[in-house]
Amino acid sequence: MKKKQKIAAVLDFLFMLLLGLIMVFPLFWMARSSLMTQSEIFRKPMQWLPKIAQWKNYADIMTMRPFARWMCNSAFIVFFNVIGTMLTSSMAAFAFARINFRGKNVVFAMVMAAMMIPSATLLIPQFMIWKALKGIDTYAPLILGAFGAPGFYTFMLRQFYKGIPMDMDEAARIDGASPLDIYLKIIIPLSKAPLVTVAIFTFTSCWNDFMGPLIYLSSEEKYTAALGLRSFIGMYTGQWHYLMAASTVLVIPVIILFAFCQKIFINGINLSGGLKG
């Protein structure tokens, strides 16, 4: 029995090794191709590594297209999305979890139901509304949504706030504290960890967003990094060394974020999973 278990553990280890390699290999392949010359990529049989790393590919794409500018645009949009989501979602979550007010259940049910509406069906009418408001080709449509307490994060924070003992609020109330005091002085300081999780997930989903920028942004200097990469793909078809360098540039910020916040990414998902798409 013992021996059988040991063999199983070794097999499992080998499987994980193989799987890990398969998962990371495409990314390695992307980085490797981004450092090659075009003729190296075209060579048969395939060459595993570049002879000399062509760092100049990165310098090239930065001058060919305004990638630096696009990254800054993305960073700008991400920044306000993170602020807006953290602020408004935590406010709504606080009200749902810790204030007893008339109409609460109705509003909460509506927030939950709205989460179920596929974003795809809202896309076109939202676009038309922004068109009527002359908001096309501005960042307003890509930013203001975050200030409307995105349902998913509201729900996630509400679950956390429900877990904080109510005695704390009651004690503060006896001392004459208003709900605003309780929110600012008790709940927010206690919920740093979930707020960081919200910030990180907002960061990645906003950085990775493609459809929003595609629909709302039309002038090139306003593009986000993801949309810029799309236009780049269209212009340099087949020039894989450049395309892979540009893709790597888009990936690097999320990888850096992941390197610093691994635990939050991997553990934070028990509540916030299934967010992609």
Place this chain on the structure above:
Amino acid sequence: MKGKLKTRRKETIWGWIFVIPACMGLLIYIILPMIYSLMISFCSWDIISAPEFVGLKNYKALFTTDPHYMNSCLVTLKYTLIFVPSMLIITFVIALLLNVEQLKGKGLWRVLIYIPSIVPIMASSALWTFIYDPTNGLLNNLLAPFGIHEDWIFDKKMVLPCIAIMGIWGAGNTIMINLSGFGSIQQELYEAVDIDGGNWWARLIYVTLPMMSPLIFYNLVMALIGALQTFTQGYVMTNGGPENASNFYMLYLYDNAFNYNRMGLACAQSWLLFLVIALLTIFLFRTSGWVYYGGDAE
């Protein structure tokens, strides 16, 4: 008594102050757009001239005269049927194998498996287009020694499985959700199986699966909703081709709205998608008798 009433009213005012942004968000981003698009779906509208009421004509046209609509439904359905079951099974099995107690290096494996899921969809679309490239791509280069050469995403039979494989590659977050679920199963349940002399199969069938059913259900609903809205892969990798074999529902909807200026038709399409997803979700919840929610559901 009067004091109590006063505090109650105060509470209500404070509560509403805190949910103002949420209500504004609901109104501006959800309710108004839904009503607006329902109205437009009954109109013929090219954005430039004024919308003209045509009743159910858009809906009827989609199912009768539209050359691409039924195909886009079929493509999306096919993709969903390929992607969702295989993704759910594979992520569950990998999570099981990652959860084995004696496994060494768990932290590293988790990181490696999770990383692809944070890659922006635009970057992974570019990357996988290159991997599947028939002349210089990774796959054909690797398979060349075996005399295999395929057209992958340029082959209308293979394009959907190819996109599904890319999706499974990026499904590391579902694996982590499963793992966190395993972590919260009570060990006593497994001990009870052991006492009865059950093997690993019995542990899986009688404890793991039933205890995991709420998470499996959650993953299923999320994956279905996501798969039905697939867009970027078709837009970037294949542009709907070859021969419309990857012309996803959302892709055709996007084309109608933004390339052909058929807003009424596009709104009808988005309402139909909404209805399908809503009915599907309700159906799943109604038939979720197999999901086990412990003692008390919350």
